[in-house]
Amino acid sequence: MGAPDPGRLPDFADVEDAAQRLAGVAVRTPLLSFPELDRRTGGRLLVKPETLQRTGSFKFRGAYTKLSRLDPETRRRGVVAYSSGNHAQGVAAAAQLLDVPATIVMPSDAPRMKIDNTRGYGAEVRLYDRASEDRIAVADAIAARTGAALVRPYDDPDVISGQGTCGLEIAAQAADLGAELDAALFCCGGGGLTSGSALALQARSPDTAVYTVEPEGFDDTLRSLSSGARVGNEPGVQSFCDALLAERPGELTFALNSRLGVRGLAVSDAEVRRAMAFAYSWMKLVVEPGGAVCLAAALAGKLELQGRTVALVLSGGNVDAATFAAVIGEGAAA
């Protein structure tokens, strides 16, 4: 496949183009207030539940944007993607809508719901073993055999600009509410959602500080932004946040996030569990571990919220029932 061309960074016009492609296809998720959240944090928090997005996560935005920009001949040959589950569902659902054959390479230990739904959207799923197989090699082999185009999970200009429509909507919806955003928080694996959204916010809400939120142990973007160079995570590290286990920031996403002055935060698994339980009890929203990191950062006081207006994304809600039951049973948010 080769590396993406780092010179080809998407710009705000690409985000606007993506928004046009997604109009009437993606769900324009609301920007919501929760009195109990404001009471606890002392701020005005505006919550963007991408859990309500088609496929249960924001990933549909980037996947559909990418596929809609492929030429007809490439679409005919199909697409291949590797993903632990949310990008998988996003690509599968976009491919189904656009009548493009899709093969998704997924780890055999991905949440059951994510595997089932990816198949449910009509994609062929190729499971691989995390310990013994390299997912990129598996995807490359499929691409070489079938001529399918690889849809990277984040390090792709089309995917980044598609995810950026989330930030574009946040800016517009906050303006509709008369809210001036001091900051906006984005869940971060490889950095696609943040970098695309930061592009949109720079254009439409330039005084808003943009933060990534990552799980502890997978805070590669935080450390990379701090040090000024891309660094990876320690091998063998674990996290409850299955959706955010990227090894290192993308080239394109890191270039954008650096240039746009994005800053990083990190949260523990325990903070994530408490945030999921809070979302259950006080927001009535089903949020998966990786989708709850921004809420966890807000509730755990990782940045100053008192008197400030801050947007945060709940990036996904694809969590198996047994996992969710265990978390809400802990009653940690009572």
Add this chain to the structure above:
Amino acid sequence: MGAPDPGRLPDFADVEDAAQRLAGVAVRTPLLSFPELDRRTGGRLLVKPETLQRTGSFKFRGAYTKLSRLDPETRRRGVVAYSSGNHAQGVAAAAQLLDVPATIVMPSDAPRMKIDNTRGYGAEVRLYDRASEDRIAVADAIAARTGAALVRPYDDPDVISGQGTCGLEIAAQAADLGAELDAALFCCGGGGLTSGSALALQARSPDTAVYTVEPEGFDDTLRSLSSGARVGNEPGVQSFCDALLAERPGELTFALNSRLGVRGLAVSDAEVRRAMAFAYSWMKLVVEPGGAVCLAAALAGKLELQGRTVALVLSGGNVDAATFAAVIGEGAAA
């Protein structure tokens, strides 16, 4: 307390006044689309999640409207209400915001979350035993002793007009989406939400057919509307839908629902459980049993949806974790 004056039916102007009182206080819940729901039903379903409302149910709308219309002297003496939990939380939260003392009479077997939250909003909770005590007598005794005003759960013009703001928002939001509503479905206990919303829809979307949805065994409104006279439920009947266990339609609510041509539907506990599991899996929303009856009616094909545009309310999301875990563990919506 005496019965409400049946001659004093609220009108559309009362709903509009309530909307002004609630502006900036109640959450303007969104009207959402879910592709999987449309795919399964063949219709265009627009979902109003009152689960996202302050206190986790629509009941806040009516309670706040009522309290805001009390004169200062009455407010000083306080309010009393009886409720299995959602009206309880609505009254407690409204009382807290308006600095009114509140005592809530609740059954000792109400969901724990509802009792805890009612206390959390600062109300005094008086538990009673369903088998041996009459909640209205308990509330009347408190009112007689303290001079507190009774806030009825549904048979009150102010409460009805407050709940009607839900229907008013549905009409406005559907119009914003360019959708012409063929029908709208409302969860029904005593009929406050439906009758108020039917008032609003008659004024703003007169071609929309309005339906109540009740649990089987508590389908008193369905049978009353069919027969033309108020009838009650069989003694000793049970339902999973703790929020919808009214004994018979209210006088005011029945008068309005009759006059406005409302029709009734009913769903089984099993259909409700499947709807809650569907909402978990495909909508990422936490919905309590009574809040899921309209979704249950849609998924179970209780009315024709093919090619039609239909709004439905998810009226509440206050469900204990153990109950919710059991329902989603059944995996009934896979």
